[in-house]
Amino acid sequence: MDDHVITVLNNIGGFSFIALSAYLLLLSGEISFGQQAFYGIGAYASGMMTAMFGLSFWLALPLAMIVSGLAAAAVGGLTLRLRGLYFAIATLAFAETVRLILVATTWQVEVDGEPVGPNGSEGLGNIRWGFDNEYEPVDFLWMIYGTLGIVLLLFFLMERSRLGSIIRTIGADRLLAETQGIAVTRYKILVAGLAGALAAIGGAFYAHIQTTVYPENFDVMLGVHSLAYGLIGGLGTAVGPILGVLLDVGFLEAVEWIQGYRMIVFGGLVAVLLIFMPRGILDERRIHRLRTALRGRRQARTHGAAGA
Amino acid sequence: MGSGYALLAIGFTLIFGVLRRLNLSYGPSIMVGVFFGTFLFLQFQAGWYAVLLATVLGAVIAGAYVERMCFWAIKKGAAVASMVSSFAVWMQLEEAVTIAFPDRTYEFPALGDFELIELGDLSVRQEHLIMLGIAALLVFLLHLLLFRTRFGLAVRAVSEDPDAALFMGVNTGRTIFLAFILASAIGGIAGYFIMATEEVITPKFGLQATFKGLIAMMLGGMGSVPGAIAGGLLLGVVEKQAEWYAGAVWRDIAAFLLLFVFLIFRPGGLLAQGTAARELAALRRV
Amino acid sequence: MALLELSGVGRRFGAVEALDAIDLSVEEGEVFGLIGPNGSGKTTLFNVLTGVYPPSAGEIRLDGAPVGGVPPERIARMGLARTFQNLRLIPHMSAFDNVWLAQHRRPGMGMRDILAVGGRKERARREEVEALLERTGLAGRRDTFAGDLPLPDQRRLEIARALVRQPRLLLLDEPAGGMTPLETREMAGLIRTVAAPGRTLIVIEHKMDLISEICDRLCVLDFGRKIAEGPPGRVLGDPKVLDVYLGREDGDD
Numbered sequence: 001m002d003d004h005v006i007t008v009l010n011n012i013g014g015f016s017f018i019a020l021s022a023y024l025l026l027l028s029g030e031i032s033f034g035q036q037a038f039y040g041i042g043a044y045a046s047g048m049m050t051a052m053f054g055l056s057f058w059l060a061l062p063l064a065m066i067v068s069g070l071a072a073a074a075v076g077g078l079t080l081r082l083r084g085l086y087f088a089i090a091t092l093a094f095a096e097t098v099r100l101i102l103v104a105t106t107w108q109v110e111v112d113g114e115p116v117g118p119n120g121s122e123g124l125g126n127i128r129w130g131f132d133n134e135y136e137p138v139d140f141l142w143m144i145y146g147t148l149g150i151v152l153l154l155f156f157l158m159e160r161s162r163l164g165s166i167i168r169t170i171g172a173d174r175l176l177a178e179t180q181g182i183a184v185t186r187y188k189i190l191v192a193g194l195a196g197a198l199a200a201i202g203g204a205f206y207a208h209i210q211t212t213v214y215p216e217n218f219d220v221m222l223g224v225h226s227l228a229y230g231l232i233g234g235l236g237t238a239v240g241p242i243l244g245v246l247l248d249v250g251f252l253e254a255v256e257w258i259q260g261y262r263m264i265v266f267g268g269l270v271a272v273l274l275i276f277m278p279r280g281i282l283d284e285r286r287i288h289r290l291r292t293a294l295r296g297r298r299q300a301r302t303h304g305a306a307g308a
Numbered sequence: 309m310g311s312g313y314a315l316l317a318i319g320f321t322l323i324f325g326v327l328r329r330l331n332l333s334y335g336p337s338i339m340v341g342v343f344f345g346t347f348l349f350l351q352f353q354a355g356w357y358a359v360l361l362a363t364v365l366g367a368v369i370a371g372a373y374v375e376r377m378c379f380w381a382i383k384k385g386a387a388v389a390s391m392v393s394s395f396a397v398w399m400q401l402e403e404a405v406t407i408a409f410p411d412r413t414y415e416f417p418a419l420g421d422f423e424l425i426e427l428g429d430l431s432v433r434q435e436h437l438i439m440l441g442i443a444a445l446l447v448f449l450l451h452l453l454l455f456r457t458r459f460g461l462a463v464r465a466v467s468e469d470p471d472a473a474l475f476m477g478v479n480t481g482r483t484i485f486l487a488f489i490l491a492s493a494i495g496g497i498a499g500y501f502i503m504a505t506e507e508v509i510t511p512k513f514g515l516q517a518t519f520k521g522l523i524a525m526m527l528g529g530m531g532s533v534p535g536a537i538a539g540g541l542l543l544g545v546v547e548k549q550a551e552w553y554a555g556a557v558w559r560d561i562a563a564f565l566l567l568f569v570f571l572i573f574r575p576g577g578l579l580a581q582g583t584a585a586r587e588l589a590a591l592r593r594v
Numbered sequence: 595m596a597l598l599e600l601s602g603v604g605r606r607f608g609a610v611e612a613l614d615a616i617d618l619s620v621e622e623g624e625v626f627g628l629i630g631p632n633g634s635g636k637t638t639l640f641n642v643l644t645g646v647y648p649p650s651a652g653e654i655r656l657d658g659a660p661v662g663g664v665p666p667e668r669i670a671r672m673g674l675a676r677t678f679q680n681l682r683l684i685p686h687m688s689a690f691d692n693v694w695l696a697q698h699r700r701p702g703m704g705m706r707d708i709l710a711v712g713g714r715k716e717r718a719r720r721e722e723v724e725a726l727l728e729r730t731g732l733a734g735r736r737d738t739f740a741g742d743l744p745l746p747d748q749r750r751l752e753i754a755r756a757l758v759r760q761p762r763l764l765l766l767d768e769p770a771g772g773m774t775p776l777e778t779r780e781m782a783g784l785i786r787t788v789a790a791p792g793r794t795l796i797v798i799e800h801k802m803d804l805i806s807e808i809c810d811r812l813c814v815l816d817f818g819r820k821i822a823e824g825p826p827g828r829v830l831g832d833p834k835v836l837d838v839y840l841g842r843e844d845g846d847d
Binding site for chain 3: 160166173180181184283
């Protein structure tokens with residue numbers, strides 16, 4: 001594979017995490033414009049741990065997820081009362097505050113005679129862990145897709161378990177969830193925290209591939225994109241948001257003549273798609289139909305076997 | 309500055325009021341208008357009235373496009389889809405402008421050369437006073453429009469209860485469209501005056517206008533015109549203070565922090581009362 | 595002791611007294627009817643009982659334990675389930691899933707059951723859902739989206755969803771609303787089988803034939819006040835009740 005393809009694939013993988021993060025919140029009925037904050041916190045926290053304090057990436061990743069997850073759970077707790085647009089705007093305000101504070105913050109330590117650490121809008125550079133350990137982009141590719149595979153597996157298990165249906169119930173009708181004995185606030189905080197940790201994975205990989213990250217990488221564009229991915233791809237399954245990423249980063253990147261007009265094409269695509277499929281391509285209905293069809297075939301087969 | 313924000317917030321509130329949906333593309337449509345204006349100025353050295361007219365016209369055209377694409381075409385009830393769609397159109401507008409105007413920044417004609425006015429210890433820029441005056445005039449006209457005309461009655465009916473309005477024979481689709489146009493025109497005027505004091509424009513202005521209008525609207529309380537004015541003025545004051553004491557970065561941090569804190573402790577906004585409770589109830593239904 | 599006891603329960607919204615000093619007691623195993631004109635406070639009473647709104651006055655006891663002002667999820671776990679007059683099914687989930695997800699947090703279910711994706715207990719619970727769909731006549735609609743079901747099926751699905759929580763007290767809000775006479779008769783049959791094992795029911799309904807067929811006792815609300823209570827035969831013959839239902843001629847002329 002040539003380097004460009006690997007880069008594109010790495011981007012798709014990295015964005016998938018934040019797309020899944022926004023998707024998880026969408027399932028619970030919350031529109032977040034602020035998941036980029038947790039992607040950014042994941043990137044900065046893991047980058048600082050490896051670059052400034054010499055931790056291994058494999059230790060920094062879970063730590064960054066915890067930091068980011070706790071921050072997200074705290075924000076989720078604070079914004080519990082807010083619904084719909086109010087929640088969306090509050091998350092946006094939080095994310096912009098985080099980004100601007102990163103712009104305003106400088107904290108550097110000396111590593112091998114060089115200052116390392118967040119340096120305002122100059123960003124956090126010298127995240128050399130991948131380089132020092134001779135990781136090629138293709139190695140990151142395996143790491144990203146391995147992690148993504150695990151995350152997707154967990155998502156599928158969640159969707160099959162009651163946890164998934166509880167989250168969907170809260171998202172569809174909060175009052176109904178309450179009258180069915182679901183402790184809504186507790187689950188909301190849990191979901192916010194999980195979503196924060198998920199976004200942090202993407203950020204951590206991003207930081208270690210790029211080796212330098214800037215506060216501007218985590219602006220509102222990233223957040224709204226990640227939200228759009230779930231809505232384009234569909235709210236029926238965790239594959240939906242990834243399909244959304246594929247469409248944007250994969251397809252549009254691949255088609256030469258779109259270059260330079262990408263936002264116009266993508267924007268138009270999203271707008272038109274949402275007119276015809278307001279819950280995305282792989283929405284609940286299509287997924288349900290697919291599932292019933294698959295089950296029908298399987299049942300037909302077992303019945304056939306029993307008959308013979 | 310605050311009066312500019314207030315105008316933006318009024319535009320936001322008008323749209324939110326009739327639609328109960330958020331139009332993220334509001335700022336970018338104004339940005340399109342501002343570029344229309346600057347184009348006229350750079351090409352033909354047009355006078356201020358022509359630039360203003362072009363700005364408003366551009367904002368209105370872009371606003372109409374947004375309305376058709378993101379709100380009229382998307383079914384009732386899919387508020388999230390509308391919002392994301394309006395964001396998608398925002399990206400379209402921003403890139404279209406970037407392609408048409410490839411330089412990073414453009415000059416925008418100033419209102420004129422004005423002296424600072426000294427009022428005791430205070431010094432005030434004259435164009436700010438003009439802005440304030442025009443904002444006040446616009447608010448007055450808007451008030452007349454909303455409370456003294458048939459169109460205003462229709463707008464208020466639709467924002468109260470679209471279904472009931474429909475049964476009463478109000479053409480909701482047309483009312484929404486016209487309210488959109490009106491909001492875009494107000495936004496165009498606000499955009500013109502903000503730009504005429506800044507004198508430099510970039511495509512990023514769309515983002516700023518959306519953010520500032522949004523913050524001011526939320527501070528004041530969604531869907532309320534007096535709230536939008538109060539929110540805009542508060543935002544202007546807080547930003548200026550933060551910038552004065554802590555520097556330019558802190559200006560924006562203060563704005564967002566203010567919004568975040570307000571949402572947590574006073575989600576209904578400054579003028580939170582009956583209306584805000586109603587809004588929250590409406591949101592609960594969404 | 596009565597299963598449900600209300601003493602002096604009131605609920606006001608601003609200046610409106612939606613419920614005014616309601617005293618009621620519902621015995622274990624009873625089918626209790628709640629009737630009254632539109633806006634008389636029946637659904638408000640359900641909302642107060644289920645914890646959607648806290649009462650602004652008075653005391654509610656469920657099996658002796660005070661539940662006034664307790665959050666809805668806690669009340670639900672104490673064995674109370676309800677259906678909704680305006681139907682709150684999740685439209686983009688199948689009939690099966692709508693019932694299945696309501697099994698959550700029945701007494702005795704813990705975190706492990708929430709995360710389970712298989713296992714003997716979960717299989718048994720799924721069997722139970724299938725059986726309930728069968729019983730409510732929805733077995734053939736198992737995989738249909740709740741939003742695509744015709745109205746009578748949606749009402750039945752709401753009942754199945756409430757039943758799967760194995761409630762001690764079941765509140766039905768207009769179970770036959772919008773149904774034809776034939777469908778109403780079928781619903782009456784269903785409610786009787788639901789009540790058969792000694793389950794306690796409170797039913798809001800406008801259809802008097804249904805009410806008098808299934809209820810042991812009933813109570814009439816008007817403007818948030820209780821105006822009559824007793825067995826159907828007596829209450830429905832009460833001149834005060836007839837007055838409420840036939841219109842207040844004295845005020846009109």
